[in-house]
Amino acid sequence: MTRRQKASVPCANVALDAETRVTADHHQSLRVWLRMLACTNLIGNHVRQRLQAQFGTTLPRFDLMAQLERAPQGLKMGELTRRLMVTGGNVTGITDMLEEEGLVTRATDPQDQRASRVKLTEAGAQQFRRMAQEHERWVVELFDDLTEKQKSRLAELLAALKMSTAQRVGSSAGPRS
Amino acid sequence: MTRRQKASVPCANVALDAETRVTADHHQSLRVWLRMLACTNLIGNHVRQRLQAQFGTTLPRFDLMAQLERAPQGLKMGELTRRLMVTGGNVTGITDMLEEEGLVTRATDPQDQRASRVKLTEAGAQQFRRMAQEHERWVVELFDDLTEKQKSRLAELLAALKMSTAQRVGSSAGPRS
DNA sequence: TAAAATTACTTGACATCTAAAGTAAAACTG
DNA sequence: CAGTTTTACTTTAGATGTCAAGTAATTTTA
Numbered sequence: 001m002t003r004r005q006k007a008s009v010p011c012a013n014v015a016l017d018a019e020t021r022v023t024a025d026h027h028q029s030l031r032v033w034l035r036m037l038a039c040t041n042l043i044g045n046h047v048r049q050r051l052q053a054q055f056g057t058t059l060p061r062f063d064l065m066a067q068l069e070r071a072p073q074g075l076k077m078g079e080l081t082r083r084l085m086v087t088g089g090n091v092t093g094i095t096d097m098l099e100e101e102g103l104v105t106r107a108t109d110p111q112d113q114r115a116s117r118v119k120l121t122e123a124g125a126q127q128f129r130r131m132a133q134e135h136e137r138w139v140v141e142l143f144d145d146l147t148e149k150q151k152s153r154l155a156e157l158l159a160a161l162k163m164s165t166a167q168r169v170g171s172s173a174g175p176r177s
Numbered sequence: 178m179t180r181r182q183k184a185s186v187p188c189a190n191v192a193l194d195a196e197t198r199v200t201a202d203h204h205q206s207l208r209v210w211l212r213m214l215a216c217t218n219l220i221g222n223h224v225r226q227r228l229q230a231q232f233g234t235t236l237p238r239f240d241l242m243a244q245l246e247r248a249p250q251g252l253k254m255g256e257l258t259r260r261l262m263v264t265g266g267n268v269t270g271i272t273d274m275l276e277e278e279g280l281v282t283r284a285t286d287p288q289d290q291r292a293s294r295v296k297l298t299e300a301g302a303q304q305f306r307r308m309a310q311e312h313e314r315w316v317v318e319l320f321d322d323l324t325e326k327q328k329s330r331l332a333e334l335l336a337a338l339k340m341s342t343a344q345r346v347g348s349s350a351g352p353r354s
Numbered sequence: 355t356a357a358a359a360t361t362a363c364t365t366g367a368c369a370t371c372t373a374a375a376g377t378a379a380a381a382c383t384g
Numbered sequence: 385c386a387g388t389t390t391t392a393c394t395t396t397a398g399a400t401g402t403c404a405a406g407t408a409a410t411t412t413t414a
Contacts (some may be wrong), residue, residue, distance in 0.1 A: 028328045029320040030313055033220060035335040040217040041262045042342045043210060048372085058372095060400060065384060085218045090401055092364055095225030097399085114362045114409045127332045136207055137263040145207040146334075150204045154334045155329055164322030225402085237370065254393060267371050269394055274369085280386095291379045291392045 026154070029176050033055075042143055049137055055131050061103075065120060065128045068104065074119035076109065103127060189342045215328060220319055227315055232308050235265075236313070237271050238280075245281065251296035253286065280304060 067083050068075060071094045077095070081088045095118055098104040103124030109115040120128065143151065227235045245252060254272070260266045272295055276279040280301030286292040297305065307334050320328065 014300065022315060023268060028316045029327065032320065033316050033326055033334065034334050035332060035339060036213060038262070039335055039342060040213060041340050042339065042346055044214075045262065046346045048343070057401070078361085085215070087402055088401090089286075089365075089403080093400075109362095111235070112362080112410070114407095118361085124372095126381080137212050140206045142342045143209065143338065144345070144347050146337055148205065150334055151339065153330065154338070155205070155209050157323075157331045157334070158209065158216055160323055160327065161320065161331070162216050162219065165319045166218060167224075168319050168321070169219055169223045171361065173294060174263055229402085235369070255391085258393095263370090264372055264375085264396075265393065270370075273394095289378095289380070289392080293393080 008054075043139065046142065047135065047138055048132070051131065053115070054134060055127070057127075057131070060086075060090075061098060062128075062131060064091070064094050065100065065103065065124060066132070068118060068120045069125065069128050072119075074117040076115045077116055078115070080118065098124070195284075220316065223319065224315055227311070228308065231304065231311060232304070237261075237267075239305075239308060240276055241268070241271050242301060243309070244279065245295060245297045246302065246305050246309070251284075251294040253294055255291045255292070258354065271278070275301070305316065 028079050044059065046098055051062055058132055064080060068081060075083075077088065077091055080091045080095070084091065095104060095106065099106055103121055105119050105121055106116045107119070109117050146154070188284045192201070220234065228234050228239055229237055240261055241257060244257060252260075254265065254268055257272070257331065270282060272283060276283055280298055282296050282298055283293045284296070286294050
């Protein structure tokens with residue numbers, strides 16, 4: 001699979017140090033990954049529970065609607081798949097649900113009979129706006145201990161991590177079965 | 178209407194600034210949250226696909242085994258539920274699977290007939306050690322563009338975020354149905 | 355332009371996951 | 385110490401997720 005290019009150790013005379021450094025690096029990266037996962041779980045669980053309690057909806061539905069809200073002309077299924085970073089089958093299922101609930105519409109693209117364009121209905125847009133407002137409040141509240149500077153720095157570092165990661169996940173990156 | 182148009186400009190500016198600041202803060206927190214979610218999805222998808230391809234197993238199974246590996250005396254279901262930040266029913270299901278595969282054992286706690294203690298079998302421990310080694314390699318590789326300093330800072334900021342969040346998710350924090 | 359390959363999406367089988375209800379043992383209460 | 389409540393876990397129904405196979409339309413290719 002992925003050939004991990006063995007970066008030649010700069011100073012060969014410190015093999016032990018290199019080994020130690022590599023090990024420390026491993027633990028550092030793992031620590032960051034696990035900590036980030038914990039944060040994501042905490043926040044995600046909180047938001048999910050509130051969405052269910054206050055709006056009777058789910059996080060995946062909210063996420064899909066959020067994408068559509070930024071694209072008034074609608075999005076094709078493939079585009080949704082890419083943006084939500086989930087597989088196509090999944091997007092099909094969630095779109096089915098939202099369509100049944102009258103929150104989105106699916107219309108075959110006249111330019112390409114295979115594709116369909118998904119749009120928020122007026123009811124969907126209204127519901128989303130109400131939810132988005134609360135959603136923002138919840139997230140902001142959870143970040144309340146962090147200063148503006150800390151949030152800026154965190155945003156920067158996560159941008160760097162995202163680029164580092166996206167560059168390396170290659171073709172097996174997104175689940176786009 | 179015919180009132181003196183005295184709307185003190187300084188005051189208005191202050192109000193506007195305050196509003197602007199609040200709004201900016203909202204967007205900052207949201208930006209960080211969405212960026213973190215993107216990183217988590219990228220890394221999680223990558224790891225999941227590799228676990229499946231190279232070991233024929235899944236991320237939830239790996240995570241559960243990882244918890245057991247650090248607790249040679251075993252863990253009770255409730256403890257696993259807490260550590261994995263998922264609901265009890267979920268842990269029951271995954272444990273069932275791992276038990277069928279002979280990777281873990283479930284033994285009723287003699288002190289408390291309701292509870293059961295879950296342990297890695299020798300086969301489970303062996304398989305986990307093999308997987309963990311690769312897992313570490315994958316994660317480290319994805320972080321490769323970040324310097325040690327950046328990773329340290331990221332770890333710090335995520336620790337702060339985790340505390341800020343954990344403090345506020347209160348009773349509805351973890352999914353411990 | 356007919357056949358092959360690709361693309362866009364859906365379907366089906368199955369693994370997670372939650373929320374809520376169910377079961378049984380332990381702890382608490384009057 | 386009987387009755388209630390709590391705790392630990394399981395079960396169930398339903399939503400979400402992957403992966404792989406299927407369908408149909410578009411594009412490529414020979």
